[in-house]
Amino acid sequence: MASFAAAFADVAPIEQDDGPAPVCAIAYAPEYARLMGFFRAILESNERSPRVLELTAALAEHNAAHYTVWHVRRECLWALASNDASILTDELRYSAEVARENPKNYQIWYHRRALVEKIGQAAAADELALISTALRDDAKNYHAWSNRLWVLKTYGGWAGELEFCTALLDADVYNNSAWNHLYQVKAQLGCDPVEEVRSTLERLNHARENESAWVYALAFAKSDERAAAALLAHCEGAEGVRSQMALVELLKTSDPGRASTIARRLAELDATRARYWRRRAEGLGNGT
Amino acid sequence: MxxxxxxxxxxxxxxxxxxxxxxxxxxxxxxxxxxxxxxxxxxxxxxxxTEYMRVSGVYWGLTAMRLLGRDAAAELGGPALVELARGCQNADGGFGGARGHDSHVLYTLSALQVLALLGALDRCDRAAAAAYVAALQQPDGSFCGDRWGEVDTRFSYCALAALALLGRLGDADVGRAAAFVDACRNFDGGYGCAPGAESHAGQVFCCVGALAIARRLDLVxxxxxxxxxxxxxxxxxxxxxxxxxxxxxxxxxxxxxxxxxxxxxxxxxxxxxxxxxxxxxxxxxxxxxxxxxxxxxxxxxxxxxxxxxxxxxxxxxxxxxxxxxxxxxxxxxxxxxxxxxxxxxxxxxxxxxxxxxxxxxxxxxx
The missing domain is CATH 1.50.10.20 (Glycosyltransferase)
Known part of the structure; x- marks a missing residue:
């Protein structure tokens, strides 16, 4: 803190002001409050310099969710990078560290995206590696997944994704994020819908009531008649509640009467959603 | 007891x-x-x-108070909150999460909701706010959250809801906005933050809400x-x-x-x-x-x-x-x-x- 006081000795800090509302003195986190005083002054003066870059890092350490801090940090980086491009690669290292410490933080993931975009293709592989690490700790991290999709769509690299998805599903076959990603990968690389149904059923052998896997298989059954026939053949006589739910979807057009009967039975089997299934049964019965 | x-x-x-x-x-x-x-x-x-999202906190508190049947403006200090929300409006027409913070469509909607709750929408520069929001729309119909250019279906909802509150829905290309949301529909029927992104119930609210405002629920x-x-x-x-x-x-x-x-x-x-x-x-x-x-x-x-x-x-x-x-x-x-x-x-x-x-x-x- 003392070093910031010295570095910003020429700056008059501005205190928090929410307008004329009765605002008490900040009683906690005096260091954060002091740094914010300098930061508000910087917002007024528009200074973009190495000392402001350091100030934003100190503030982000206190509060990584402060989006304006990250805005100002990027403006400093962009301004300073025109003289020294290495500042961006340093930032890749620094922000990776922050992302590892704050994996659920929205601002840091967007900061990474902006940084990769600024550097371009050369940063794409690094980004995929960082995301893979984040997903090892939390395989459902929404920001990490959406950044991954963005990197792939922007810079390519889809070929390695099949193996990536397979490993995640081997680790946790209930991981909905991995099923969704697998679908995107298949859409990108192309696939045989019948084979998708077959391999999904294989995974379902060990996890019969896996919602994500059933929805995945149904998606291919809806797009392809042979895939639908394969799934239907499996569901006829299969045990479990979700195979019956799949039957409702598979039979709703070809045999709405039977689909309605199954939906009515599901109202008993799936008590939490009893009203939903009764409504489906009625709808299938009268054609709405 | x-x-x-x-x-x-x-x-x-x-x-x-x-x-x-x-x-x-x-x-x-x-x-x-x-x-x-x-x-x-x-x-x-x-x-x-939470200073950076102060105005959203005010919106949550005010709305909850109203739903509890209380005189939210009297109990939480209406005039001061109107000034707080007005103080978030920047020269670009958008609102930041607090006074002096950069404009973002998230906080623009929150600030307008606060002003609406307190009957004070005409106390801000409505035309500038509408122009700020409309200018965030991209050629594919999506909306950026702010000048940094991040796109997310959350921002589609915020933008359309904000424009509706301002009575300026026509300032955006509503048809294209709906088409972008539709491009984010997944094989499970849900919606994610971008085309192909995993369905998430929070994003589903934003997407279906945007389609409801755009009068395109037929796409669901x-x-x-x-x-x-x-x-x-x-x-x-x-x-x-x-x-x-x-x-x-x-x-x-x-x-x-x-x-x-x-x-x-x-x-x-x-x-x-x-x-x-x-x-x-x-x-x-x-x-x-x-x-x-x-x-x-x-x-x-x-x-x-x-x-x-x-x-x-x-x-x-x-x-x-x-x-x-x-x-x-x-x-x-x-x-x-x-x-x-x-x-x-x-x-x-x-x-x-x-x-x-x-x-x-x-x-x-x-």
């Missing part, structure tokens, strides 16, 4: 997660006191750390989406945001509001959801947490009260909440805000809308 205190004392922590155990009573007085306390406690660390795969949403109800009675995730009070709002827009809010087990929300109350001190036994916050207090409101579980004479605009119904009515919604059990209306689109006929008004 009051009835609420007795219930709190009798409530063993271990039974909170047992869905067969009855819930404690609803404690609206405690929650109102909690909201007042939070609003006044500017010295707390939490207050300093209603049976598939409602099935996916109904699957979000857990054994605890609470709702989760994605498969295999824990239930969280915030999804009581995100999901129930979408089901309401689609005329299907009675398709899940309302009694068990109500019970889950009631168990998330902090009974001694007021406020609602994300799940039973956790610490309350303003965000979850708003979503819990909003969920109870949609369930019709708030007793007495108080305004309901509008599922599309997330504002008390009387505010929505007085502003003349309109959106498309499906009446209960009338799926045929959706088919009619879809057929009309195909036939190129005039749009049906609700």
């Amino acid at each position: 009051s009835a609420v205190d007795e219930a709190a004392a009798a409530l063993a922590y271990a039974t909170l997660n047992d869905p067969t155990q009855p819930p404690p009573p609803f404690a609206p007085e405690r929650h109102a006191a909690y909201l007042k306390r939070v609003a006044a406690d500017a010295g707390a660390l939490e207050y300093a750390l 795969d209603r049976p598939l989406l409602c099935w996916w949403l109904a699957e979000r109800q857990c054994d605890s009675g609470g709702l989760n945001g994605r498969p295999e995730k824990q239930a969280d009070v915030c999804y009581s709002w995100w999901i129930l509001s979408v089901l309401r827009m689609l005329g299907a809010d009675h398709w899940i087990d309302g009694a068990r959801l109500r019970s889950f929300i009631l168990k998330c109350q902090d009974l001694p001190d007021g406020g609602i947490a994300d799940r039973p036994g956790n610490c309350p916050d303003v965000f979850h207090t708003f979503f819990g009260v909003g969920g109870l409101s949609l369930l019709g579980a708030l007793p007495g004479d108080r305004p309901g909440i509008d599922a599309v605009f997330a504002l008390p119904e009387d505010v929505v009515e007085s502003l003349g805000l309109e959106a498309q919604t499906v009446p209960r059990n009338d799926a045929s209306l959706l088919d009619a809308w879809a057929a009309e689109r195909r036939g190129g006929g005039a749009a049906i008004v609700k």
Whole structure:
């Protein structure tokens, strides 16, 4: 803190002001409050310099969710990078560290995206590696997944994704994020819908009531008649509640009467959603 | 000892997660006191750390107060809050999360909602705000959140809702906005933050809400989406945001509001959801947490009260909440805000809308 006081000795800090509302003195986190005083002054003066870059890092350490801090940090980086491009690669290292410490933080993931975009293709592989690490700790991290999709769509690299998805599903076959990603990968690389149904059923052998896997298989059954026939053949006589739910979807057009009967039975089997299934049964019965 | 205190004392922590155990009573007085306390406690660390989203916190608190049937403006300090929201408007026309913060469409919507709640929309520069929001739209119909250019379907909702509040929906290309949202529809019927991104119940609210404002609910795969949403109800009675995730009070709002827009809010087990929300109350001190036994916050207090409101579980004479605009119904009515919604059990209306689109006929008004 003392070093910031010295570095910003020429700056008059501005205190928090929410307008004329009765605002008490900040009683906690005096260091954060002091740094914010300098930061508000910087917002007024528009200074973009190495000392402001350091100030934003100190503030982000206190509060990584402060989006304006990250805005100002990027403006400093962009301004300073025109003289020294290495500042961006340093930032890749620094922000990776922050992302590892704050994996659920929205601002840091967007900061990474902006940084990769600024550097371009050369940063794409690094980004995929960082995301893979984040997903090892939390395989459902929404920001990490959406950044991954963005990197792939922007810079390519889809070929390695099949193996990536397979490993995640081997680790946790209930991981909905991995099923969704697998679908995107298949859409990108192309696939045989019948084979998708077959391999999904294989995974379902060990996890019969896996919602994500059933929805995945149904998606291919809806797009392809042979895939639908394969799934239907499996569901006829299969045990479990979700195979019956799949039957409702598979039979709703070809045999709405039977689909309605199954939906009515599901109202008993799936008590939490009893009203939903009764409504489906009625709808299938009268054609709405 | 009051009835609420007795219930709190009798409530063993271990039974909170047992869905067969009855819930404690609803404690609206405690929650109102909690909201007042939070609003006044500017010295707390939490207050300093959340400065960047101050105006959203004000919106959650004000709306929850109104839904509890209280005179929110009088109890939380209406004139000061109007000044707070006005103070967030920047020279670019947009609003930041607090005075001096960069403009963002998230906080622009929150600030406009605060002003709407306090009957003070004409106290800001409406034309500049509308121009700021409309300029965030991209050629593919999507919206950036701010000048940094991040795109997310959350911003589609914020932008359309903000423009509707300003009475300037026509300033955006609403057709393209709906087309972008439709491009984010997944194979499970849900929606994610971008095309191909995993379905997430919070994003589903933003997408279906945007389509409701754009009058394009015909683009929703209603049976598939409602099935996916109904699957979000857990054994605890609470709702989760994605498969295999824990239930969280915030999804009581995100999901129930979408089901309401689609005329299907009675398709899940309302009694068990109500019970889950009631168990998330902090009974001694007021406020609602994300799940039973956790610490309350303003965000979850708003979503819990909003969920109870949609369930019709708030007793007495108080305004309901509008599922599309997330504002008390009387505010929505007085502003003349309109959106498309499906009446209960009338799926045929959706088919009619879809057929009309195909036939190129005039749009049906609700």
